[in-house]
Amino acid sequence: MKRGIAAWALLLVCVLAAAVIGLLAPLEAGKASREAAQLLPADAAWRAALPADPEAATAAYLARIPAAAQQRVNAYVDGENALQFWGWLAGLAVAGVLLFTGWSARLRDAIEARVRASGLRTALYGALYVLITSLLLAPLAVYSGFFREHAFGMSNQTLAAWVTDQAVGLAVSAVLGALAILVLYAVIRRAPRSWWAWGAGVATVFGALLLLIAPAVIDPLFNTYKPLAAGEVRDSILSMARANGVPANDVLEFDASRQTHRISANVSGIFGSAAIRLNDNLLKRTSLPEIRAVTGHEMGHYVLNHIYKALIIMGVLFVAVGLAVHHISSWLLARYGSRWGLRGLTDVASLPLLAAVFSTVMLFATPVTNNLTMSQEIEADIFGINVAREPDGFAEVALKLSEYRKVKPAAWEAFIFNTHPSAYDRVLMAMRWKAENRAVLSPTPATAPSAASSE
């Protein structure tokens, strides 16, 4: 058994080392200074001189992204895409360590020797499983979450603050993971043949509850939320909310700059309430038209009920994924179960196997889930631009988001990896909208005589 442990530990170390080596090349490119990658500035005169043709106006916008910035973001995104693969492989290696060394079975036995209640045993195993796998995968997490983000100038959070955030996140994951695993195995034990169908329903309900409690319970663990000061920005956003059926009385600001330089916002809430939340990077780094464009997009997600739709679609997808996980896991258990010391699918010690198979099936489903998200993002873009009526603000934000999204990825790449339209897609959409809405954007004053006005 000792030899087995050493072999699996060696494999895990090799996978993690290969991941870091494979990811170092793109990391080098990120060291190009942030300044060299800055967008070329533009003012009202520049915007006024933009060509009327949408394609030409889009080219003018994209020409403001320097070559150094394009190289930097291409390296950043290539590394991020590669990380999905390395993360999956490292996860498989961890599952291999837990199963082939018999650690999973021994952990179960150790808990059974000390705890009597069956539910508590399962939950305890679940919490320890989350902690152990997170610790084994910590090198990859430190690389991707800390060193890489700093190398690309995406964050200036101190290591101590980052580790604190991770520790809080891990504690939350352990509690929620224990609960989810408790429920999952309760379902498997009740319905050993059809658990995957019930499990999909339970996962959907669990996801909905998580979305419900996250803004109030989880998000404040990482950031401070406070009402946005009265003024032009707040008035403008609340006006957009009233005009578009978003039941929000307040706008919140949160200190995302603690962790990242990224700009973002969200509109959350269900059951007839809504919270509009803007991150401080957005407020610091963008103008009012850009803030309106971003908030209009986020209101689109809310008004179009994207969360409910995504939950239902994921529920359906999980039925298919669960069926695959059930069959593949049952086959592997029949072959290797006794060697791993597992008593079957109802045994909580089979969790590393279920997790490995689930992550593999989900990896292959990535283009499906990404394209589902993409379709909602495109809807929210269209909703947002019609609500905010700020095509140039929208285009400007799209340029800023190309700090971490490729400007114009290849079609195959976008199909597999992308969840959001590229800067090219978004600027072109905005410029087309602008071309078709010139009359709305600069209405002829009613009092002024004009040849263009008509009844």
Ligand SMILES: [Zn+2]
């Ligand atoms: Zn969105």
